[in-house]
Amino acid sequence: MLSDAPSPPAPAAVLCGLAGWVPPRVVTNDELAERLDTDDTWIRTRTGIRTRHLADPGQATSDLAVEAGRLALRSAGGGSVDTVIVTTTTPDRPCPATAPGVAARLGLDGVAAFDVGAVCTGFVYGLATAAGLIAAGVARRVLLIGADTYSTIVDPLDRANAIIFGDGAGAVVLRAGHPDEPGAVGHFDLGSDGAHEELITIAAGGSRQRSRPGEPTWEERHFAMRGTEVYRHAVTRMAASARATLDKAGWKIDDVDHFVPHQANLRILHSVADSLDLSRERCVAHIDAVGNTGAASIPLALADAAARQRIRPGERLLLTAFGGGLTWGSCLLTWPSLPDPPRQEERTTP
Ligand code: UT7
Numbered sequence: 001m002l003s004d005a006p007s008p009p010a011p012a013a014v015l016c017g018l019a020g021w022v023p024p025r026v027v028t029n030d031e032l033a034e035r036l037d038t039d040d041t042w043i044r045t046r047t048g049i050r051t052r053h054l055a056d057p058g059q060a061t062s063d064l065a066v067e068a069g070r071l072a073l074r075s076a077g078g079g080s081v082d083t084v085i086v087t088t089t090t091p092d093r094p095c096p097a098t099a100p101g102v103a104a105r106l107g108l109d110g111v112a113a114f115d116v117g118a119v120c121t122g123f124v125y126g127l128a129t130a131a132g133l134i135a136a137g138v139a140r141r142v143l144l145i146g147a148d149t150y151s152t153i154v155d156p157l158d159r160a161n162a163i164i165f166g167d168g169a170g171a172v173v174l175r176a177g178h179p180d181e182p183g184a185v186g187h188f189d190l191g192s193d194g195a196h197e198e199l200i201t202i203a204a205g206g207s208r209q210r211s212r213p214g215e216p217t218w219e220e221r222h223f224a225m226r227g228t229e230v231y232r233h234a235v236t237r238m239a240a241s242a243r244a245t246l247d248k249a250g251w252k253i254d255d256v257d258h259f260v261p262h263q264a265n266l267r268i269l270h271s272v273a274d275s276l277d278l279s280r281e282r283c284v285a286h287i288d289a290v291g292n293t294g295a296a297s298i299p300l301a302l303a304d305a306a307a308r309q310r311i312r313p314g315e316r317l318l319l320t321a322f323g324g325g326l327t328w329g330s331c332l333l334t335w336p337s338l339p340d341p342p343r344q345e346e347r348t349t350p
Helices: 029-033 040-047 061-075 099-105 119-135 194-199 227-249 266-275 294-307
Strands: 012-021 026-028 051-053 083-087 112-116 141-149 167-177 188-192 258-261 316-323 327-334
Touching (some): 012 119, 012 294, 026 029, 029 040, 051 167, 061 083, 061 141, 061 167, 083 099, 083 119, 099 141, 112 119, 119 141, 119 167, 119 188, 119 294, 119 316, 227 266, 227 327, 258 294, 294 316
Parallel strands (some): 083 112, 083 141, 258 316
Antiparallel strands (some): 012 167, 026 051, 141 167, 188 327, 316 327
């Protein structure tokens, strides 16, 4: 017999663990200026970056992801997960995905494990993917890791890009819970505009280049970005995505305690905040210490802010990302009380 009782809401993905990890090697602007035609003042004033952490030779994205994943599981109070998602632009290799190896090294045998690729928007796309798996009952507890080693794809002599990017990993644990409880992620806004896919690319390494004769050039094998055009898209797309998400939730900008954007360039973050009428003090910025860490940037910024108690339980957050594709996305959440929050000594900055 059919019941008239309202069906319970689908389970929400609730953030219950968080950690960031960056490789120990710190590279200052002055060190970069020794080999590039640049200087500390240009980099600081044009990007807001003072230092970045770079992987050592031989260190791969999965190595960073395992460190962040282990700390995030600890932050969630231990226990296992049934799904591991790694979001990255710098997988260990084109095949297989990076996530299964990360899961195995974390002792998570037999779990579902796959990668999500959305360049610097990867973490927000990954959150939406995890939320969908949990809402559908496919997963109950997900480890989502954003990890990138841009130092492996950026030409070290490309002064426009070598100064911006850093390496790092950030991870969250999401469990099935109630949509109204602190830590529940959503509403979401996701989007893309592939007509501008050429603005951020690595031309070689995929089927497009391999299906034609001849070896790829040095340029084709490295990361290329048309920075000024990307900058303009980033400001408009991030602001529009943030607004669309607030509208879906019925929030006003004053309902947001902290805006946590993808850490692309401090000037971009401030422009987006200004265009949203959100005071810059409410914009979480971590780029000065770690640079642009791609898919890791939002969870690294969250981990740093949580360790500094810059974000506190009960506060309302708006996360917004933008990256190659072009892709963009936003999501809302109320900050939860974590069983074992990131600690000062585990902060991502020295
Ligand atoms: O994470 C995914 C999304 N990524 C982003 O959102 C990044 C977006 N783009 C940017 O952050 C900025 O475009 C950059 C930081 C990459 C570049 O800053 P910009 O203000 O857009 O500089 P520009 O490319 O317009 O160049 C201005 C000048 C040029 O010199 P001229 O032609 O005016 O003489 C460049 O050659 O600055 C020069 N320049 C530099 N000078 C010193 C470019 N890079 C450097 C450098 N040091 N590192």
